[in-house]
Amino acid sequence: MKTIALLVLWTCLAAPPALAGNVTPMPECGGYRIPPGRPSPEQCPVKLRTWKAGDRPVVLFLNFGGAVIKNGDDDPANDTSWIPDYNEVTIPPFEAEGFIRAPLTTRQAVIDAVTGWVRHFYSPFNVVVTSERPPAGTTYAMMMVGGTADLITPNPGGMVGVSPFDCGNASKSDVAFCFAGNLGSVADIVTTIVHEAGHGFGLAHEDNPEAIMNPYVTADPDWGEGTVPDGRACDGSSYQVSSEVLGENLGNRADLETPWVDFVEPGDGALVAAPVTVNLFTGDEDSLGVRVELFLDGQSVGVKTWPYFSWRLTNAEAGRHTLRAQVTDRGGNTSSSSITVRVEPECASSGTCTRGTSGIGEACRNDTSCHLGLCVVELGGSDSWCSAPCEINSSACAPGMTCVPNADGTSHYCAEGDGPVQIKSRALDHQLGCATRPGAPATGAGLFGLALLAALALALRRSQGSGATLG
Numbered sequence: 057m058k059t060i061a062l063l064v065l066w067t068c069l070a071a072p073p074a075l076a077g078n079v080t081p082m083p084e085c086g087g088y089r090i091p092p093g094r095p096s097p098e099q100c101p102v103k104l105r106t107w108k109a110g111d112r113p114v115v116l117f118l119n120f121g122g123a124v125i126k127n128g129d130d131d132p133a134n135d136t137s138w139i140p141d142y143n144e145v146t147i148p149p150f151e152a153e154g155f156i157r158a159p160l161t162t163r164q165a166v167i168d169a170v171t172g173w174v175r176h177f178y179s180p181f182n183v184v185v186t187s188e189r190p191p192a193g194t195t196y197a198m199m200m201v202g203g204t205a206d207l208i209t210p211n212p213g214g215m216v217g218v219s220p221f222d223c224g225n226a227s228k229s230d231v232a233f234c235f236a237g238n239l240g241s242v243a244d245i246v247t248t249i250v251h252e253a254g255h256g257f258g259l260a261h262e263d264n265p266e267a268i269m270n271p272y273v274t275a276d277p278d279w280g281e282g283t284v285p286d287g288r289a290c291d292g293s294s295y296q297v298s299s300e301v302l303g304e305n306l307g308n309r310a311d312l313e314t315p316w317v318d319f320v321e322p323g324d325g326a327l328v329a330a331p332v333t334v335n336l337f338t339g340d341e342d343s344l345g346v347r348v349e350l351f352l353d354g355q356s357v358g359v360k361t362w363p364y365f366s367w368r369l370t371n372a373e374a375g376r377h378t379l380r381a382q383v384t385d386r387g388g389n390t391s392s393s394s395i396t397v398r399v400e401p402e403c404a405s406s407g408t409c410t411r412g413t414s415g416i417g418e419a420c421r422n423d424t425s426c427h428l429g430l431c432v433v434e435l436g437g438s439d440s441w442c443s444a445p446c447e448i449n450s451s452a453c454a455p456g457m458t459c460v461p462n463a464d465g466t467s468h469y470c471a472e473g474d475g476p477v478q479i480k481s482r483a484l485d486h487q488l489g490c491a492t493r494p495g496a497p498a499t500g501a502g503l504f505g506l507a508l509l510a511a512l513a514l515a516l517r518r519s520q521g522s523g524a525t526l527g
Contacts, residue, residue, distance in 0.1 A: 115196035122149035132198035137231035165455030172452030182307035219252035223290035230256035311387030323412025
């Protein structure tokens with residue numbers, strides 16, 4: 057038997073009074089609202105057999121595009137949910153205007169950042185988080201991101217999110233809501249999504265103020281443990297260790313990939329004016345780099361967290377300086393990247409400032425023009441970008457970029473658009489029609505040899521330059 061209760065972030069609503077029209081009030085179970093036909097409040101709490109995680113990952117679709125949600129059993133493919141108090145509600149597309157600031161300068165960049173940050177929290181578990189609706193026939197849970205709480209109930213109170221309480225994650229097709237219109241920051245949107253998805257994966261509230269499952273939005277939370285303040289955990293106890301519950305319900309996944317970090321502004325070898333603005337992007341083939349510490353000539357100038365890796369250095373005197381960024385991901389994997397710049401106070405007024413090598417997301421001519429040494433180009437097109445390897449539906453790319461395949465789908469790289477793309481290097485320019493060489497045309501074996509040498513050189517450059525350590 058499966059008990060489903062509706063949990064409300066920030067506040068647990070009292071059962072609404074009987075209302076006219078098409079509003080259906082729902083009873084409570086241990087402080088949580090439950091749908092009609094489920095166990096009565098007298099039967100709460102109910103200790104349930106926990107579903108064991110299988111081999112296939114659970115899929116969580118973040119719906120930023122809006123939808124008309126009809127009342128009925130949870131069915132993401134048909135946009136039905138039992139949560140709304142009305143027969144039909146319209147959840148509008150996510151409004152990003154209030155959340156746009158550098159480096160998240162577009163709606164899609166904000167969406168990508170939210171998606172990547174949610175992946176960060178769920179990276180220890182067997183979950184695929186995507187902002188693209190999965191194809192027909194796929195079993196997935198859906199989180200509506202947008203609108204305000206008064207769209208689904210006449211008594212929203214302080215609600216900013218709502219979800220089924222699905223013990224053992226018995227249903228893989230829950231429909232939940234994050235009311236981004238009631239929230240003021242990207243961090244609060246992420247916390248709400250992660251919290252509400254946690255209920256769908258079998259987590260109750262915790263009284264720990266630093267835990268994601270605390271019923272109030274808190275600053276910089278993480279998975280934690282604590283006493284359940286309202287009702288009981290799914291095992292019938294009054295104490296919950298969230299990571300253990302998620303590991304049992306979803307399966308665990310080790311993060312063995314090393315994150316990358318890249319200087320977008322300034323680039324290596326740049327000539328810059330003071331004060332120096334530093335912007336970095338970071339990512340990870342498995343999840344994402346979430347913590348970056350910046351060093352100026354060996355001295356730390358502070359730590360930033362995803363997705364805003366920006367500094368303004370006012371103490372960089374004229375002359376040559378070394379900037380080093382060290383990134384750490386959720387699994388404790390670290391790497392660092394360094395550049396050298398020269399500060400010339402008058403270069404802006406004299407027009408002599410230079411950008412240096414390009415960073416992730418910027419245009420490139422070939423691999424040598426990218427600081428991390430990887431340039432990809434559209435097949436049949438002219439657009440090219442400094443890139444990084446990625447894994448589809450698990451990686452975080454730079455804002456505005458997505459994880460797209462190469463021609464045969466054997467590898468994926470961060471780029472704009474839908475792909476496919478191909479690596480662009482000096483050794484491969486003749487294959488891309490970007491340069492010619494004197495002498496006889498290369499044979500098929502010659503082309504293969506050049507491609508192999510380029511791949512080996514790229515792999516060697518990445519392994520020598522990453523400075524990675526495995527924690």
